[in-house]
Amino acid sequence: MDDLVHISIGNAAITALLGYLVVFFGLILLMLVIMAMGRIMHREKSAPTVAEASAAAPVMELKLTAETAPGTAGELKLYDTDPRDAAMVMAIVADTLHKPLNELRFISIREVKEDEV
Numbered sequence: 001m002d003d004l005v006h007i008s009i010g011n012a013a014i015t016a017l018l019g020y021l022v023v024f025f026g027l028i029l030l031m032l033v034i035m036a037m038g039r040i041m042h043r044e045k046s047a048p049t050v051a052e053a054s055a056a057a058p059v060m061e062l063k064l065t066a067e068t069a070p071g072t073a074g075e076l077k078l079y080d081t082d083p084r085d086a087a088m089v090m091a092i093v094a095d096t097l098h099k100p101l102n103e104l105r106f107i108s109i110r111e112v113k114e115d116e117v
Helices: 009-046 050-065 083-098
Strands: 078-079 108-110
Touching: 083 108
Parallel strands: 078 108
Antiparallel strands: none
8 A cells, every 4th residue: 555655756657647548538539439430420411312312303304494483573661671671581481482582572660579479
């Protein structure tokens, strides 16, 4: 028991070095496991099935062959709304509906304040 209390500087350095090596080895193993799991998950998400690929192909063809509607959709009234914010709302609605913006008609856009809800 006396040797554990009065350890020499050389033995302390070797013990510390071995401790650091064990910790870093564990961290490297953990990093490799996380990287492998990330690659497995990424591969599962990015690999579409044959049914999904065949179902998505006609949709892409329809989008490429569809013609856009000519002209505008009329006047737009803005009530307490910045034109930039109104443009973002219209773009989000068009994207959600999968329609070109010139096929939609917006009559007015009004900002709803927190105290009005």
